[in-house]
């Protein structure tokens with residue numbers, strides 16, 4: 389049996405991954421498949437924390453560009469991540485994966501508040517911890533949340549699951565000739581202004597030397613491949 393490369397990981401799931409072909413909201417089929425993949429990885433003995441995005445429902449920047457107060461819009465974005473977090477928890481629990489949702493904005497009736505030590509204890513017990521509501525602060529992103537939480541809980545890597553199979557020098561959806569990078573340094577990403585993660589998220593990973601692997605969830609089994617050390621997507625280190 390292959391052994392996982394990592395003991396503790398943070399899986400960052402962008403909200404857009406959950407929409408499937410609909411382009412908006414949550415597709416129950418997509419989320420069930422995702423849950424199955426997560427189960428497979430957890431059964432390898434990997435401790436997994438998940439940071440979930442909210443862009444499939446609400447994005448603060450987009451709303452503020454249309455005139456909404458940015459902080460208010462960002463709080464709405466954070467609430468959107470909680471919706472996604474609960475949907476993912478539901479899908480995981482249905483297939484007997486034990487989970488806890490922890491929110492950075494208190495909502496005690498439906499989830500635990502974020503408590504670092506408690507999150508780590510859950511992970512040690514083999515539970516999947518879903519971090520929702522981002523960092524709890526406007527003007528940040530869930531990518532930064534992934535970097536922050538990975539640092540706090542001592543994760544060895546961030547797996548960033550998206551709809552694209554790695555990092556390109558141009559958007560492959562619009563540019564046929566776009567080139568995919570196998571590996572990049574944090575500074576490359578910052579200098580070339582590649583749209584992988586925002587600069588805050590990248591800088592924190594650079595300071596803490598946490599590698600980021602960007603890959604697509606469209607191909608079944610990719611999370612497991614990455615965890616087993618197969619070369620998938622693009623690695624930033």
Ligand code: UDP
Nearest residue numbers: 403441442443448462465522523528529530
């Ligand atoms: N957000 C925020 N602070 C955070 C994390 C998220 O204000 O620490 C808000 C922000 O408005 C963002 C929205 O939540 O647009 C959804 O998160 P994000 O865009 O990172 O989700 P993703 O792109 O991963 O789906």
